[in-house]
Amino acid sequence: MSSKSFNVLLIGCGNMAAGFDLSHETEMPRTHASGYAKHGGFNLAACVEPDVDRRIETAKKWNIPLQFENTNQINEYKDAFDVISICSPTDLHLEHIKIAISLKPKVIFCEKPLTASLHESKKMIDLCNSNNISLAVNYSRYWDPSVNELAELIKQNYWGEIRSVVAHYNKGILNNGGHMIGLLQQLLGELKIISARNVYNDLCEDDPTVLALLNSIEGIPIYLNPTHASDYSYFEFEIFFSRGVIRMLNGGLSWQTQTPICHDQFTGYRKLSAPKVIDGKYFLSMSLAINNIYEHLANSQTLVCTGESALIIQKMCESIKITAAHTNV
Template identity: 35%
Template structure:
Protein backbone atom coordinates (compact mmCIF):
# COMPACT_ATOMS: atom_id res chain seq x y z
CA UNK A 1 0.00 0.00 0.00
CA UNK A 2 1.37 3.41 -1.00
CA UNK A 3 2.17 6.14 1.50
CA UNK A 4 -0.48 8.87 1.42
CA UNK A 5 0.94 12.35 0.68
CA UNK A 6 -0.42 15.86 1.24
CA UNK A 7 1.30 18.81 -0.47
CA UNK A 8 0.84 22.30 1.00
CA UNK A 9 1.56 24.91 -1.67
CA UNK A 10 1.05 24.18 -5.36
CA UNK A 11 3.73 26.32 -7.01
CA UNK A 12 6.84 25.60 -9.05
CA UNK A 13 8.72 23.30 -6.66
CA UNK A 14 5.49 21.51 -5.75
CA UNK A 15 4.85 20.47 -9.34
CA UNK A 16 5.13 23.39 -11.73
CA UNK A 17 8.68 22.60 -12.84
CA UNK A 18 7.46 19.26 -14.20
CA UNK A 19 4.05 20.32 -15.47
CA UNK A 20 5.16 20.29 -19.11
CA UNK A 21 8.03 17.82 -18.87
CA UNK A 22 8.08 14.29 -20.23
CA UNK A 23 7.70 11.42 -17.74
CA UNK A 24 10.96 10.09 -19.20
CA UNK A 25 12.90 13.07 -17.82
CA UNK A 26 14.26 13.21 -14.28
CA UNK A 27 11.73 15.04 -12.04
CA UNK A 28 12.48 18.47 -10.63
CA UNK A 29 9.47 18.80 -8.32
CA UNK A 30 7.74 16.98 -5.49
CA UNK A 31 4.72 15.93 -7.52
CA UNK A 32 6.95 14.89 -10.40
CA UNK A 33 8.94 12.58 -8.13
CA UNK A 34 5.84 11.20 -6.40
CA UNK A 35 4.18 10.43 -9.75
CA UNK A 36 7.18 8.28 -10.71
CA UNK A 37 7.31 6.33 -7.42
CA UNK A 38 4.70 3.67 -6.68
CA UNK A 39 5.56 3.89 -2.98
CA UNK A 40 3.73 7.23 -2.72
CA UNK A 41 0.25 8.45 -3.60
CA UNK A 42 -0.55 12.17 -3.81
CA UNK A 43 -4.01 12.30 -2.26
CA UNK A 44 -4.49 15.98 -1.32
CA UNK A 45 -3.17 19.48 -1.95
CA UNK A 46 -3.74 22.93 -0.44
CA UNK A 47 -3.23 26.36 -1.98
CA UNK A 48 -5.20 29.60 -1.52
CA UNK A 49 -5.00 30.55 -5.22
CA UNK A 50 -7.89 28.90 -7.06
CA UNK A 51 -6.25 28.84 -10.49
CA UNK A 52 -2.92 27.50 -9.20
CA UNK A 53 -4.58 24.86 -7.05
CA UNK A 54 -6.99 23.69 -9.74
CA UNK A 55 -4.25 23.45 -12.38
CA UNK A 56 -2.05 21.48 -9.98
CA UNK A 57 -4.87 19.08 -9.05
CA UNK A 58 -5.73 18.46 -12.71
CA UNK A 59 -2.12 17.95 -13.80
CA UNK A 60 -1.26 15.53 -11.02
CA UNK A 61 -4.68 13.89 -10.66
CA UNK A 62 -5.08 14.89 -7.00
CA UNK A 63 -8.49 13.76 -5.66
CA UNK A 64 -8.79 16.36 -2.87
CA UNK A 65 -7.85 20.03 -3.32
CA UNK A 66 -8.59 22.71 -0.71
CA UNK A 67 -8.06 26.46 -0.42
CA UNK A 68 -6.91 26.26 3.20
CA UNK A 69 -5.94 23.78 5.90
CA UNK A 70 -9.24 24.44 7.66
CA UNK A 71 -11.15 23.70 4.46
CA UNK A 72 -9.17 20.49 4.05
CA UNK A 73 -10.73 19.14 7.25
CA UNK A 74 -7.96 16.60 7.79
CA UNK A 75 -7.74 14.31 10.81
CA UNK A 76 -4.58 13.16 12.63
CA UNK A 77 -3.05 10.11 10.99
CA UNK A 78 -4.73 10.77 7.63
CA UNK A 79 -1.41 11.41 5.83
CA UNK A 80 1.83 9.45 6.02
CA UNK A 81 3.93 12.25 4.51
CA UNK A 82 3.21 15.98 4.51
CA UNK A 83 5.17 18.10 2.03
CA UNK A 84 5.46 21.82 2.78
CA UNK A 85 6.13 23.69 -0.44
CA UNK A 86 4.57 27.00 0.56
CA UNK A 87 6.40 30.38 0.66
CA UNK A 88 8.94 30.79 3.48
CA UNK A 89 6.72 33.10 5.53
CA UNK A 90 4.18 30.28 5.92
CA UNK A 91 6.59 27.48 6.84
CA UNK A 92 6.30 27.94 10.61
CA UNK A 93 2.49 27.87 10.67
CA UNK A 94 2.36 24.93 8.28
CA UNK A 95 4.97 22.96 10.23
CA UNK A 96 3.04 23.62 13.44
CA UNK A 97 -0.15 22.35 11.82
CA UNK A 98 1.58 19.34 10.25
CA UNK A 99 2.83 18.23 13.66
CA UNK A 100 -0.76 18.06 14.94
CA UNK A 101 -1.63 15.73 12.06
CA UNK A 102 0.80 13.08 13.37
CA UNK A 103 2.30 12.10 9.99
CA UNK A 104 5.06 9.54 9.77
CA UNK A 105 7.37 12.16 8.20
CA UNK A 106 7.43 15.75 6.93
CA UNK A 107 9.37 17.12 3.96
CA UNK A 108 9.81 20.92 4.06
CA UNK A 109 11.35 23.42 1.69
CA UNK A 110 14.12 25.51 3.22
CA UNK A 111 14.49 27.52 5.36
CA UNK A 112 12.44 26.01 8.17
CA UNK A 113 11.45 29.41 9.50
CA UNK A 114 11.67 33.09 8.67
CA UNK A 115 14.29 33.56 11.40
CA UNK A 116 16.68 31.39 13.35
CA UNK A 117 14.72 31.37 16.62
CA UNK A 118 11.63 30.18 14.78
CA UNK A 119 13.58 27.49 12.92
CA UNK A 120 15.24 26.19 16.10
CA UNK A 121 11.88 26.01 17.88
CA UNK A 122 10.35 24.01 15.04
CA UNK A 123 13.32 21.64 14.80
CA UNK A 124 13.12 21.02 18.56
CA UNK A 125 9.39 20.42 18.33
CA UNK A 126 9.81 17.71 15.69
CA UNK A 127 12.73 16.10 17.47
CA UNK A 128 10.70 15.89 20.69
CA UNK A 129 7.77 14.38 18.79
CA UNK A 130 10.01 11.84 17.05
CA UNK A 131 8.75 12.84 13.59
CA UNK A 132 11.45 12.72 10.87
CA UNK A 133 11.78 16.17 9.29
CA UNK A 134 13.54 16.32 5.92
CA UNK A 135 14.62 19.72 4.58
CA UNK A 136 15.02 20.20 0.86
CA UNK A 137 18.70 21.00 0.49
CA UNK A 138 18.46 18.97 -2.67
CA UNK A 139 22.15 18.56 -3.45
CA UNK A 140 22.60 16.27 -0.43
CA UNK A 141 20.55 13.71 -2.39
CA UNK A 142 22.14 14.19 -5.84
CA UNK A 143 24.08 10.96 -6.55
CA UNK A 144 27.00 12.59 -8.36
CA UNK A 145 27.43 15.22 -5.65
CA UNK A 146 27.19 12.54 -2.97
CA UNK A 147 29.97 10.67 -4.76
CA UNK A 148 32.15 13.79 -4.77
CA UNK A 149 31.56 14.28 -1.05
CA UNK A 150 32.74 10.71 -0.43
CA UNK A 151 35.86 11.22 -2.54
CA UNK A 152 36.71 14.45 -0.75
CA UNK A 153 36.23 12.82 2.66
CA UNK A 154 38.49 9.94 1.62
CA UNK A 155 41.27 12.39 0.69
CA UNK A 156 41.28 11.48 -2.98
CA UNK A 157 42.00 15.07 -4.06
CA UNK A 158 44.30 16.02 -1.20
CA UNK A 159 43.74 18.94 1.16
CA UNK A 160 41.50 21.87 0.32
CA UNK A 161 43.53 24.91 -0.72
CA UNK A 162 40.80 27.46 -1.39
CA UNK A 163 37.20 27.77 -2.52
CA UNK A 164 35.07 30.38 -4.22
CA UNK A 165 31.30 30.47 -4.50
CA UNK A 166 28.97 32.87 -6.28
CA UNK A 167 25.24 32.95 -5.55
CA UNK A 168 22.23 35.25 -5.83
CA UNK A 169 18.78 35.88 -4.26
CA UNK A 170 19.53 36.26 -0.57
CA UNK A 171 22.07 34.96 1.92
CA UNK A 172 19.43 32.98 3.84
CA UNK A 173 17.33 31.84 0.89
CA UNK A 174 19.82 30.81 -1.81
CA UNK A 175 22.91 31.41 0.28
CA UNK A 176 21.57 28.72 2.59
CA UNK A 177 21.84 26.23 -0.26
CA UNK A 178 25.44 27.28 -0.89
CA UNK A 179 26.51 27.14 2.75
CA UNK A 180 24.83 23.75 3.16
CA UNK A 181 26.60 22.46 0.04
CA UNK A 182 29.93 23.70 1.41
CA UNK A 183 29.32 21.99 4.74
CA UNK A 184 28.29 18.78 2.97
CA UNK A 185 31.42 18.71 0.83
CA UNK A 186 34.20 20.09 3.05
CA UNK A 187 32.78 20.07 6.58
CA UNK A 188 32.33 22.92 9.02
CA UNK A 189 33.05 26.44 7.82
CA UNK A 190 33.40 29.49 10.06
CA UNK A 191 32.76 33.17 9.45
CA UNK A 192 35.84 35.37 9.08
CA UNK A 193 34.38 38.63 7.77
CA UNK A 194 31.45 40.12 5.90
CA UNK A 195 31.76 42.26 2.79
CA UNK A 196 29.41 44.12 0.46
CA UNK A 197 25.70 43.33 0.29
CA UNK A 198 23.07 44.01 -2.34
CA UNK A 199 19.29 43.62 -2.39
CA UNK A 200 18.78 41.70 -5.61
CA UNK A 201 15.53 39.91 -4.71
CA UNK A 202 14.41 40.04 -1.05
CA UNK A 203 14.05 43.33 0.84
CA UNK A 204 14.99 41.79 4.19
CA UNK A 205 17.46 39.18 2.91
CA UNK A 206 20.35 40.81 1.03
CA UNK A 207 22.83 38.86 -1.03
CA UNK A 208 26.08 39.27 0.90
CA UNK A 209 29.74 38.65 0.13
CA UNK A 210 31.75 37.06 2.94
CA UNK A 211 35.01 35.31 3.70
CA UNK A 212 34.65 31.97 5.44
CA UNK A 213 37.30 29.55 6.67
CA UNK A 214 37.36 25.78 6.31
CA UNK A 215 38.46 23.51 9.15
CA UNK A 216 42.03 23.41 7.84
CA UNK A 217 42.14 27.21 7.57
CA UNK A 218 41.62 27.34 3.79
CA UNK A 219 39.83 30.53 2.69
CA UNK A 220 36.34 30.25 1.23
CA UNK A 221 35.12 33.32 -0.63
CA UNK A 222 31.35 33.74 -0.81
CA UNK A 223 30.57 36.18 -3.62
CA UNK A 224 27.31 38.08 -4.00
CA UNK A 225 25.99 38.07 -7.56
CA UNK A 226 22.99 40.03 -8.80
CA UNK A 227 19.84 38.11 -9.79
CA UNK A 228 18.42 41.19 -11.51
CA UNK A 229 20.88 40.47 -14.32
CA UNK A 230 21.70 36.78 -14.05
CA UNK A 231 20.91 34.01 -11.57
CA UNK A 232 24.10 32.25 -10.46
CA UNK A 233 24.98 29.36 -8.20
CA UNK A 234 28.48 28.00 -8.75
CA UNK A 235 31.09 26.57 -6.39
CA UNK A 236 34.77 25.96 -7.18
CA UNK A 237 36.87 23.84 -4.80
CA UNK A 238 40.64 23.83 -5.32
CA UNK A 239 42.47 20.86 -3.80
CA UNK A 240 46.13 19.85 -3.89
CA UNK A 241 45.57 17.35 -6.71
CA UNK A 242 42.46 18.52 -8.51
CA UNK A 243 39.95 21.33 -8.89
CA UNK A 244 36.25 20.42 -8.72
CA UNK A 245 33.64 22.94 -9.89
CA UNK A 246 29.90 22.68 -9.48
CA UNK A 247 28.47 24.72 -12.34
CA UNK A 248 24.94 25.73 -13.29
CA UNK A 249 23.52 25.17 -9.83
CA UNK A 250 25.27 21.80 -9.58
CA UNK A 251 23.78 20.42 -12.78
CA UNK A 252 27.25 20.23 -14.33
CA UNK A 253 30.34 19.02 -12.45
CA UNK A 254 33.66 20.10 -13.91
CA UNK A 255 37.10 18.82 -12.97
CA UNK A 256 40.67 19.90 -13.77
CA UNK A 257 43.72 17.87 -12.74
CA UNK A 258 46.77 19.55 -11.24
CA UNK A 259 49.70 18.65 -13.51
CA UNK A 260 53.23 19.72 -14.40
CA UNK A 261 53.31 22.70 -16.70
CA UNK A 262 54.35 21.90 -20.25
CA UNK A 263 55.47 25.52 -20.71
CA UNK A 264 57.05 26.69 -17.46
CA UNK A 265 59.47 24.21 -15.92
CA UNK A 266 58.97 23.66 -12.20
CA UNK A 267 55.39 25.00 -12.17
CA UNK A 268 52.18 23.09 -11.52
CA UNK A 269 48.99 24.18 -13.23
CA UNK A 270 45.43 23.11 -13.94
CA UNK A 271 44.84 20.92 -16.96
CA UNK A 272 41.96 21.09 -19.41
CA UNK A 273 38.47 20.75 -17.95
CA UNK A 274 36.28 17.69 -18.31
CA UNK A 275 32.69 17.76 -17.18
CA UNK A 276 29.54 15.77 -16.52
CA UNK A 277 26.16 17.37 -17.25
CA UNK A 278 24.09 15.16 -14.94
CA UNK A 279 24.89 16.48 -11.47
CA UNK A 280 21.31 17.01 -10.32
CA UNK A 281 19.46 14.53 -12.55
CA UNK A 282 18.31 12.06 -9.91
CA UNK A 283 18.31 14.37 -6.89
CA UNK A 284 14.55 14.62 -6.28
CA UNK A 285 14.06 10.94 -7.08
CA UNK A 286 16.79 10.07 -4.58
CA UNK A 287 15.19 12.33 -1.96
CA UNK A 288 11.94 10.39 -2.13
CA UNK A 289 13.81 7.10 -2.17
CA UNK A 290 15.56 8.20 1.03
CA UNK A 291 12.24 9.20 2.62
CA UNK A 292 10.70 5.86 1.62
CA UNK A 293 13.57 4.02 3.33
CA UNK A 294 13.05 6.22 6.40
CA UNK A 295 9.37 5.23 6.48
CA UNK A 296 10.09 1.57 5.71
CA UNK A 297 13.23 0.95 7.74
CA UNK A 298 13.81 4.05 9.89
CA UNK A 299 16.86 4.84 7.73
CA UNK A 300 18.56 8.19 8.44
CA UNK A 301 17.62 11.17 6.30
CA UNK A 302 20.37 12.74 4.20
CA UNK A 303 19.14 16.30 4.79
CA UNK A 304 17.61 17.06 8.16
CA UNK A 305 16.51 19.89 10.41
CA UNK A 306 19.89 19.60 12.14
CA UNK A 307 21.94 20.09 8.96
CA UNK A 308 19.58 22.83 7.76
CA UNK A 309 19.84 24.69 11.06
CA UNK A 310 23.64 24.65 10.93
CA UNK A 311 23.55 26.35 7.53
CA UNK A 312 20.87 28.82 8.61
CA UNK A 313 22.83 29.83 11.74
CA UNK A 314 25.82 30.86 9.62
CA UNK A 315 23.66 32.59 7.02
CA UNK A 316 21.74 34.48 9.71
CA UNK A 317 25.03 35.63 11.24
CA UNK A 318 26.16 36.94 7.85
CA UNK A 319 22.82 38.66 7.25
CA UNK A 320 22.83 40.27 10.70
CA UNK A 321 26.33 41.68 10.27
CA UNK A 322 25.50 42.98 6.80
CA UNK A 323 22.32 44.71 7.98
CA UNK A 324 24.08 46.12 11.07
CA UNK A 325 26.83 47.54 8.89
CA UNK A 326 24.28 49.08 6.52
CA UNK A 327 22.37 50.62 9.45
CA UNK A 328 25.56 52.10 10.90
CA UNK A 329 26.03 54.00 7.65
CA UNK A 330 22.46 55.32 7.56
CA UNK A 331 22.14 59.02 8.60
CA UNK A 332 19.95 59.63 11.66
Protein backbone atom coordinates (compact mmCIF):
# COMPACT_ATOMS: atom_id res chain seq x y z
CA MET A 1 0.00 0.00 0.00
CA SER A 2 1.33 3.41 -1.01
CA SER A 3 1.69 5.98 1.79
CA LYS A 4 -0.25 8.72 0.01
CA SER A 5 -3.69 8.36 -1.57
CA PHE A 6 -5.09 10.45 -4.43
CA ASN A 7 -8.76 10.80 -5.42
CA VAL A 8 -9.74 9.81 -8.96
CA LEU A 9 -12.70 10.69 -11.19
CA LEU A 10 -13.42 8.51 -14.24
CA ILE A 11 -15.21 10.24 -17.11
CA GLY A 12 -16.57 7.40 -19.21
CA CYS A 13 -16.85 3.74 -18.20
CA GLY A 14 -16.22 2.07 -21.56
CA ASN A 15 -13.63 -0.54 -22.50
CA MET A 16 -10.48 1.40 -21.61
CA ALA A 17 -11.99 2.86 -18.45
CA ALA A 18 -13.27 -0.43 -17.07
CA GLY A 19 -14.80 -2.76 -19.65
CA PHE A 20 -11.80 -4.90 -20.56
CA ASP A 21 -11.34 -5.80 -16.88
CA LEU A 22 -15.04 -6.42 -16.34
CA SER A 23 -15.16 -9.08 -19.04
CA HIS A 24 -11.77 -10.69 -18.27
CA GLU A 25 -10.38 -10.85 -14.76
CA THR A 26 -6.59 -10.61 -15.07
CA GLU A 27 -3.66 -10.16 -12.71
CA MET A 28 -2.32 -7.21 -14.70
CA PRO A 29 -4.80 -4.34 -15.18
CA ARG A 30 -5.80 -3.41 -18.70
CA THR A 31 -8.01 -0.44 -17.76
CA HIS A 32 -7.85 2.80 -15.83
CA ALA A 33 -10.21 1.61 -13.07
CA SER A 34 -8.35 -1.63 -12.42
CA GLY A 35 -5.00 0.14 -12.64
CA TYR A 36 -5.92 2.66 -9.97
CA ALA A 37 -7.51 0.00 -7.76
CA LYS A 38 -4.58 -2.42 -7.93
CA HIS A 39 -1.98 0.29 -7.35
CA GLY A 40 -3.10 1.05 -3.82
CA GLY A 41 -2.24 4.74 -3.94
CA PHE A 42 -5.51 5.92 -5.43
CA ASN A 43 -9.12 6.18 -4.30
CA LEU A 44 -11.70 5.71 -7.06
CA ALA A 45 -14.00 8.43 -5.80
CA ALA A 46 -16.43 8.97 -8.68
CA CYS A 47 -17.42 8.01 -12.20
CA VAL A 48 -19.50 9.56 -14.97
CA GLU A 49 -21.28 7.35 -17.51
CA PRO A 50 -24.62 7.87 -19.34
CA ASP A 51 -25.22 4.11 -19.77
CA VAL A 52 -26.85 3.15 -16.49
CA ASP A 53 -25.97 -0.56 -16.60
CA ARG A 54 -22.33 0.13 -17.40
CA ARG A 55 -22.14 2.80 -14.70
CA ILE A 56 -23.64 0.54 -12.04
CA GLU A 57 -21.45 -2.42 -13.03
CA THR A 58 -18.27 -0.33 -12.91
CA ALA A 59 -19.15 1.27 -9.58
CA LYS A 60 -20.03 -2.09 -8.04
CA LYS A 61 -16.85 -3.77 -9.26
CA TRP A 62 -14.52 -1.11 -7.84
CA ASN A 63 -16.65 0.25 -4.97
CA ILE A 64 -16.96 3.74 -6.46
CA PRO A 65 -19.15 5.77 -4.10
CA LEU A 66 -20.19 8.66 -6.38
CA GLN A 67 -21.85 7.91 -9.72
CA PHE A 68 -23.14 10.46 -12.22
CA GLU A 69 -25.10 10.22 -15.44
CA ASN A 70 -23.49 13.26 -17.06
CA THR A 71 -20.80 15.84 -16.48
CA ASN A 72 -23.31 18.58 -15.58
CA GLN A 73 -23.70 16.84 -12.24
CA ILE A 74 -20.03 17.23 -11.21
CA ASN A 75 -19.67 21.01 -11.47
CA GLU A 76 -19.82 21.43 -7.69
CA TYR A 77 -16.87 19.08 -7.11
CA LYS A 78 -14.09 21.57 -7.81
CA ASP A 79 -10.81 20.57 -6.11
CA ALA A 80 -12.32 17.20 -5.10
CA PHE A 81 -10.20 15.08 -7.46
CA ASP A 82 -6.44 14.81 -7.79
CA VAL A 83 -6.63 12.84 -11.03
CA ILE A 84 -9.30 12.84 -13.75
CA SER A 85 -9.21 10.04 -16.33
CA ILE A 86 -10.96 10.86 -19.59
CA CYS A 87 -12.07 7.63 -21.26
CA SER A 88 -15.02 8.89 -23.28
CA PRO A 89 -15.27 8.68 -27.11
CA THR A 90 -12.80 10.90 -28.96
CA ASP A 91 -15.46 13.34 -30.19
CA LEU A 92 -16.27 14.14 -26.53
CA HIS A 93 -12.66 14.65 -25.39
CA LEU A 94 -12.61 18.39 -26.06
CA GLU A 95 -15.74 19.01 -23.96
CA HIS A 96 -14.59 16.68 -21.20
CA ILE A 97 -11.06 18.09 -20.99
CA LYS A 98 -12.52 21.58 -20.56
CA ILE A 99 -14.79 20.30 -17.78
CA ALA A 100 -11.88 18.46 -16.16
CA ILE A 101 -9.75 21.61 -16.20
CA SER A 102 -12.56 23.55 -14.49
CA LEU A 103 -12.47 21.03 -11.60
CA LYS A 104 -8.79 21.85 -10.92
CA PRO A 105 -7.20 18.38 -10.67
CA LYS A 106 -3.45 17.93 -10.41
CA VAL A 107 -3.33 15.48 -13.37
CA ILE A 108 -5.57 14.69 -16.34
CA PHE A 109 -4.99 11.25 -17.85
CA CYS A 110 -6.66 11.18 -21.28
CA GLU A 111 -7.14 8.34 -23.71
CA LYS A 112 -5.63 8.91 -27.13
CA PRO A 113 -6.01 10.88 -29.31
CA LEU A 114 -6.19 13.97 -27.15
CA THR A 115 -8.90 15.50 -29.39
CA ALA A 116 -9.99 14.93 -32.97
CA SER A 117 -8.43 18.27 -34.03
CA LEU A 118 -4.77 19.26 -33.96
CA HIS A 119 -5.75 22.87 -33.28
CA GLU A 120 -8.01 21.92 -30.37
CA SER A 121 -5.39 19.57 -28.93
CA LYS A 122 -2.89 22.44 -28.87
CA LYS A 123 -5.45 24.68 -27.15
CA MET A 124 -6.14 22.04 -24.48
CA ILE A 125 -2.42 21.57 -23.80
CA ASP A 126 -1.98 25.33 -23.42
CA LEU A 127 -5.02 25.50 -21.14
CA CYS A 128 -3.67 22.71 -18.92
CA ASN A 129 -0.31 24.43 -18.74
CA SER A 130 -1.83 27.79 -17.83
CA ASN A 131 -3.82 26.11 -15.04
CA ASN A 132 -0.79 24.19 -13.74
CA ILE A 133 -2.43 20.84 -14.55
CA SER A 134 -0.21 17.99 -15.71
CA LEU A 135 -1.50 16.17 -18.79
CA ALA A 136 -0.74 12.53 -19.61
CA VAL A 137 -2.04 10.78 -22.74
CA ASN A 138 -2.39 7.02 -23.01
CA TYR A 139 -0.22 6.11 -25.96
CA SER A 140 0.39 2.91 -24.07
CA ARG A 141 3.58 1.72 -25.83
CA TYR A 142 5.45 4.59 -24.20
CA TRP A 143 5.16 2.57 -20.97
CA ASP A 144 5.68 -0.85 -22.61
CA PRO A 145 8.96 -2.34 -21.28
CA SER A 146 9.43 -4.48 -24.41
CA VAL A 147 9.35 -1.39 -26.63
CA ASN A 148 11.68 0.55 -24.36
CA GLU A 149 14.11 -2.39 -24.22
CA LEU A 150 14.16 -2.55 -28.03
CA ALA A 151 14.74 1.21 -28.21
CA GLU A 152 17.79 0.78 -25.98
CA LEU A 153 19.13 -2.09 -28.12
CA ILE A 154 18.74 0.08 -31.22
CA LYS A 155 20.73 2.88 -29.52
CA GLN A 156 23.45 0.35 -28.69
CA ASN A 157 23.49 -0.92 -32.31
CA TYR A 158 22.96 -4.44 -30.91
CA TRP A 159 21.14 -5.66 -34.03
CA GLY A 160 23.29 -3.67 -36.44
CA GLU A 161 22.01 -1.25 -39.07
CA ILE A 162 18.29 -0.92 -39.69
CA ARG A 163 17.56 -1.66 -43.35
CA SER A 164 13.78 -1.13 -43.41
CA VAL A 165 10.58 -1.26 -41.34
CA VAL A 166 7.13 -2.56 -42.27
CA ALA A 167 4.26 -1.59 -39.97
CA HIS A 168 0.68 -2.89 -40.21
CA TYR A 169 -2.37 -1.25 -38.64
CA ASN A 170 -6.08 -0.52 -39.10
CA LYS A 171 -8.88 1.64 -37.59
CA GLY A 172 -7.70 4.99 -38.93
CA ILE A 173 -4.44 6.91 -39.15
CA LEU A 174 -5.30 9.00 -36.06
CA ASN A 175 -6.98 6.34 -33.93
CA ASN A 176 -4.77 3.23 -34.18
CA GLY A 177 -2.32 4.75 -36.63
CA GLY A 178 -1.37 7.20 -33.89
CA HIS A 179 -0.26 4.29 -31.73
CA MET A 180 1.96 3.08 -34.58
CA ILE A 181 3.38 6.51 -35.35
CA GLY A 182 4.19 7.03 -31.69
CA LEU A 183 5.83 3.62 -31.51
CA LEU A 184 7.94 4.31 -34.62
CA GLN A 185 8.98 7.70 -33.20
CA GLN A 186 10.03 6.02 -29.95
CA LEU A 187 12.27 3.62 -31.85
CA LEU A 188 13.48 5.68 -34.81
CA GLY A 189 13.07 9.34 -33.91
CA GLU A 190 11.62 12.00 -36.19
CA LEU A 191 9.78 10.77 -39.30
CA LYS A 192 9.42 12.31 -42.75
CA ILE A 193 6.64 11.65 -45.27
CA ILE A 194 7.64 10.45 -48.75
CA SER A 195 4.18 9.59 -50.05
CA ALA A 196 0.71 8.59 -48.84
CA ARG A 197 -2.76 7.81 -50.15
CA ASN A 198 -6.14 6.98 -48.66
CA VAL A 199 -7.10 3.33 -48.91
CA TYR A 200 -10.37 3.01 -47.00
CA ASN A 201 -12.36 4.22 -44.02
CA ASP A 202 -12.67 1.23 -41.71
CA LEU A 203 -13.47 3.18 -38.52
CA CYS A 204 -15.02 6.56 -39.36
CA GLU A 205 -15.33 8.82 -42.38
CA ASP A 206 -12.96 11.54 -41.17
CA ASP A 207 -10.14 9.16 -40.13
CA PRO A 208 -8.99 7.14 -43.15
CA THR A 209 -6.67 4.17 -42.90
CA VAL A 210 -3.75 5.31 -45.02
CA LEU A 211 -0.99 3.63 -47.02
CA ALA A 212 2.24 5.58 -46.57
CA LEU A 213 5.96 5.52 -47.22
CA LEU A 214 7.97 7.32 -44.54
CA ASN A 215 11.66 7.87 -43.85
CA SER A 216 13.55 8.35 -40.64
CA ILE A 217 15.97 11.28 -40.49
CA GLU A 218 18.74 8.75 -41.23
CA GLY A 219 16.88 7.67 -44.38
CA ILE A 220 15.49 4.34 -43.15
CA PRO A 221 12.46 3.42 -45.30
CA ILE A 222 9.29 2.75 -43.32
CA TYR A 223 6.23 1.21 -44.99
CA LEU A 224 2.90 1.91 -43.28
CA ASN A 225 0.60 -0.85 -44.49
CA PRO A 226 -3.19 -0.74 -43.98
CA THR A 227 -5.41 -3.68 -43.11
CA HIS A 228 -9.21 -3.62 -42.71
CA ALA A 229 -10.71 -3.57 -39.22
CA SER A 230 -13.88 -5.35 -40.34
CA ASP A 231 -11.75 -8.44 -41.04
CA TYR A 232 -9.76 -8.48 -37.79
CA SER A 233 -7.70 -6.26 -35.52
CA TYR A 234 -4.08 -6.07 -36.68
CA PHE A 235 -1.26 -4.07 -35.14
CA GLU A 236 2.21 -5.46 -35.86
CA PHE A 237 5.57 -4.40 -37.25
CA GLU A 238 8.82 -5.94 -38.41
CA ILE A 239 12.24 -4.35 -38.42
CA PHE A 240 14.90 -5.69 -40.76
CA PHE A 241 18.38 -5.25 -39.27
CA SER A 242 21.73 -6.24 -40.71
CA ARG A 243 21.95 -8.86 -37.95
CA GLY A 244 18.42 -10.21 -38.07
CA VAL A 245 14.71 -9.45 -37.95
CA ILE A 246 12.49 -8.45 -35.01
CA ARG A 247 8.71 -8.63 -35.21
CA MET A 248 6.16 -7.30 -32.77
CA LEU A 249 3.18 -9.64 -32.94
CA ASN A 250 -0.42 -9.36 -31.77
CA GLY A 251 -0.11 -5.76 -30.66
CA GLY A 252 2.95 -6.49 -28.53
CA LEU A 253 1.66 -9.54 -26.67
CA SER A 254 4.53 -11.48 -28.19
CA TRP A 255 7.80 -10.78 -30.02
CA GLN A 256 9.65 -12.83 -32.63
CA THR A 257 13.33 -12.75 -33.57
CA GLN A 258 15.36 -14.40 -36.34
CA THR A 259 19.10 -14.22 -36.94
CA PRO A 260 21.19 -15.04 -40.04
CA ILE A 261 22.66 -18.56 -40.30
CA CYS A 262 24.53 -20.42 -43.02
CA HIS A 263 22.18 -21.89 -45.61
CA ASP A 264 22.04 -25.67 -45.46
CA GLN A 265 21.16 -26.03 -49.15
CA PHE A 266 23.07 -23.25 -50.94
CA THR A 267 26.77 -22.81 -50.15
CA GLY A 268 27.81 -19.22 -49.60
CA TYR A 269 24.29 -18.02 -48.83
CA ARG A 270 22.74 -17.12 -45.52
CA LYS A 271 19.14 -17.50 -44.43
CA LEU A 272 17.16 -16.57 -41.35
CA SER A 273 17.00 -19.00 -38.44
CA ALA A 274 13.77 -20.54 -37.22
CA PRO A 275 11.69 -17.92 -35.39
CA LYS A 276 12.16 -17.55 -31.65
CA VAL A 277 9.01 -16.23 -29.95
CA ILE A 278 8.88 -14.73 -26.48
CA ASP A 279 6.04 -13.18 -24.45
CA GLY A 280 5.79 -9.41 -24.61
CA LYS A 281 5.36 -7.12 -21.63
CA TYR A 282 2.55 -5.01 -23.04
CA PHE A 283 0.16 -5.86 -20.21
CA LEU A 284 2.52 -4.09 -17.80
CA SER A 285 1.84 -0.80 -19.59
CA MET A 286 -1.26 0.29 -17.66
CA SER A 287 0.31 -0.51 -14.27
CA LEU A 288 3.43 1.43 -15.23
CA ALA A 289 1.38 4.38 -16.52
CA ILE A 290 -0.64 4.55 -13.30
CA ASN A 291 2.52 4.25 -11.21
CA ASN A 292 4.13 7.00 -13.30
CA ILE A 293 1.17 9.25 -12.46
CA TYR A 294 1.44 8.33 -8.77
CA GLU A 295 5.18 9.06 -8.67
CA HIS A 296 4.56 12.32 -10.53
CA LEU A 297 2.10 13.38 -7.85
CA ALA A 298 4.06 12.07 -4.86
CA ASN A 299 7.65 12.66 -5.97
CA SER A 300 7.57 14.93 -9.05
CA GLN A 301 8.59 12.14 -11.44
CA THR A 302 8.41 13.22 -15.09
CA LEU A 303 5.39 11.91 -16.99
CA VAL A 304 6.42 9.54 -19.76
CA CYS A 305 3.80 10.50 -22.36
CA THR A 306 2.56 14.07 -22.03
CA GLY A 307 0.24 16.31 -24.01
CA GLU A 308 3.28 17.55 -25.89
CA SER A 309 4.22 13.95 -26.78
CA ALA A 310 0.70 13.37 -28.06
CA LEU A 311 0.80 16.57 -30.10
CA ILE A 312 3.93 15.42 -31.95
CA ILE A 313 2.16 12.17 -32.83
CA GLN A 314 -1.01 13.96 -33.92
CA LYS A 315 0.94 16.42 -36.09
CA MET A 316 2.50 13.53 -38.02
CA CYS A 317 -0.86 11.75 -38.36
CA GLU A 318 -2.50 14.93 -39.67
CA SER A 319 0.36 15.50 -42.12
CA ILE A 320 0.02 11.94 -43.44
CA LYS A 321 -3.74 12.41 -43.73
CA ILE A 322 -3.36 15.70 -45.67
CA THR A 323 -0.72 14.22 -47.98
CA ALA A 324 -2.98 11.24 -48.69
CA ALA A 325 -5.99 13.46 -49.38
CA HIS A 326 -4.01 15.50 -51.92
CA THR A 327 -2.75 12.32 -53.60
CA ASN A 328 -6.30 10.99 -53.95
CA VAL A 329 -7.63 14.17 -55.60
